[in-house]
Each structure stands twice: as structure tokens, then as C-alpha cells.
Amino acid sequence: MRKMILAAASATSVTALTAAALLFAGVIMAAQTAPATPRTADGKVDLNGIWGVAPLPPAVKPGESVRWLLPLKGVNPEGTDVFKGLDRWQVDARAAAPNKPEYKPEWVAKVKDLSAKQGVLDPAFYCKPQGVPRMGAPTQIVQTPGQVVFLYGASNLFRVIPTDGRPHRADADPSYMGDSIGRFEGDTLVVDVTNFNDDTWLGSDGYFHTEAMHVVERLRREGDTIFYTATVEDPSVLAKPWTITPRTLKRSASASDALLEAPPCVEHDAPHIVTLDHH
């Protein structure tokens, strides 16, 4: 309906005032039709659902041809720059991103060295979990009174997060995804994560951390959207806390988006790596 009103406004030579009035009417209608934020029986914001998952296209039929290019703008698919072009595209995209963790001056050289050897040193290349926060937002959330479960469909990983007020457990070994406890602040689930091992990076550019890392994730639901963010504190190496670039997750409405078992990760490449090219 809103689209129709806007189309009508642009297609006819109405006065600016009329156009503004129509636009205003459109905004009001949009506000009225925005989905409400649902709640669970215990009154908490309801985070249940599959989030941020793109629908799968139908599989190709037997005998049907496929030609698909991973998009690399400006790289000729018939040329000799394809592999280097992929590395360059990823390195350039990260270099251009303004949001990077800032290390204390005494650790900057170490980060640079790890980054230069990323092609062989990045723990994620050896099928290890990327860990919190590099693994990103959960793809499904299951919420029950006193507990929230995060499922990660791309990696078959899960996190069980108590929300019943208990403290961090003291009997667990440090781990890739750490020890999580959650609490609700209005429409936001706040997850406090400690007890990490140091076998993950925060990103591809050598962003190491220590076992003292502390992460706070925030998931705020508004209608059919979750806004996900995470802040990392690691005072012995980071110059200041680092907050990831926030992510916006849309709720999947289709049953066909149900998470499937991800194929296992099997490392075959390491023995064939002969240069330090990386991305």
C-alpha cells in the first residue's frame, strides 16, 4: 500500500506539499503495519526462530548446466588474475573497513607478523571453531524459561546460555566459545562470555587474543529483526574495547529454511600450501 502511494506521488505532478502529505501518510501506515515484538509466556522478548539465513534456491535438475561466478568485480574470469584477485579483493575490503581492533603499541608488530603468515597460521584454517565473536550471530535461537540455546547451522556448533541468574561456572576448561551466561535488559538479551582459550582470532588479519578475553554480546529484537553486536575486552593486548560492526538479522518465515546438518570440516589443503599468499 505504501509503495502504491509513493508511486502515485512520483508519477503525477502534485505539489510538493501534497507529496509530503502522501509520504507522511505512507510512513504512518508503515508504522501501523510493522510487526510487534513478540514475548514469551514469562514476559521476556521472544528470540525463538531462524535468523539471518538466506533461502536456498532449488537444486539444479539432472542434465542441467550451471555456470556460476563468485563475484569479483573487475577480475576477468578468463584471465590469469583470478586467484590473486580473490585474495586482493578480500584484503582490500578488510583494509577499507574502518572498524578494526586496536592493539597496544607493543603488540602491533606481532599482529602484523601473524597477518603476514595468516595463510598458514590462522587457526580457523585447520577446521577449528572460529569462536566468539568471529563465528558471528547464531542462525537459530531456541528459548525456554531460564535458558537460551544458540545454534550455528554453518558449523554444527551450539551454545547453551543459562538466563536464570546463575554465575559463570568455575569447573570448565577454557574453550573456543567460552562460558556464557545471559540476562534480559528490556528487549535485549545480554550474554556475558568468559573462559576462552587463545586458539581463535578476532579476524583474518592476525587479531589474536589472550585467555583473559571477555566478550559481551547484545541481541535486541525489534519486530522481525534482531540487531546483534559484540564487544571484546582484552586489556593486556587491546588498547581499548573493540565492538564488532553490528549485524542485522531478519527472521526466516519459511519452514524450508530449517537448518540442515553442515558437512564436516576436513582439512586437505595444508600439505599443498607452497607460498604465503593469503587473503
Added chain:
Amino acid sequence: MNGRWAGLWVLAGMLLGGVSMSAHHSFAAEFDINKPVTLAGTVTKIEWVNPHVYVYLDVKDASGKVTPWSLSSLGPAAARRAGVTRSSFGQGQTVTVLAYHAKDGSNFGFMRRMTFADGHSIELWLGDDAAKQ
């Protein structure tokens, strides 16, 4: 036509975000873009695993000698988002593969395209058609 359609789906999936691509090594560190190889053989095994799909091929030369090759491709999630499933890679079939040879000289390569006896093909590659010269 179908390839273009599938590509749009994948791009849409990437733009929507939320689906974490598996971390993988640089292709340039492993494969030589200047050494394309064409291999004709029988698909003996398809390993549908992260971070890359592997296809195993028995290549028979003129004298009848069989040489096993292994071929890496893109990841299973990227392949599936192009509409390509494990069965698309023709277990047991005789195929021709265009690949790029591993820099270490082993019988290993990055598979760009698999062409089947009936002429249809599956190509999962990288680049920008608008940049063709």
C-alpha cells in the same frame, strides 16, 4: 540462463548475510593459474565436506595406465547456493574436467568446470564477465 539465475540467488544470499562462509586457505598459495589442465576420467568419489568440496578422478592415459587425481572446488555451501548438490558431480560417470594444477606438482588441482558425456557442464568459478577483454 540457469547459471545466471543461480548466481543471483547466491549474491542475494551473501547480501542477506548471516551465513558464515567457512574459512579457507588462499587458492593462490596452492594452485597455478598459468597451468590449466584438462583431465578425462571417471569420478570415483565425491567428498562433500567443508571448507572445500573434493572430487576424485581416475584418469586413464592412451596406454591404459590409470592415474588418480584429486580436485578441490568451492565450499559446499557456496555450491548449494548455486543450485549444485553432491549428485550434480556425477559419481561413477566419465567426465572431462578443466582444472588448475597444484603448485607442488602433485596430482591435485582446483576444478573449474566438469563436462559430462551428454555435453552439459557444471562450472563454479570466480570473476566478473564485465571485465572480459
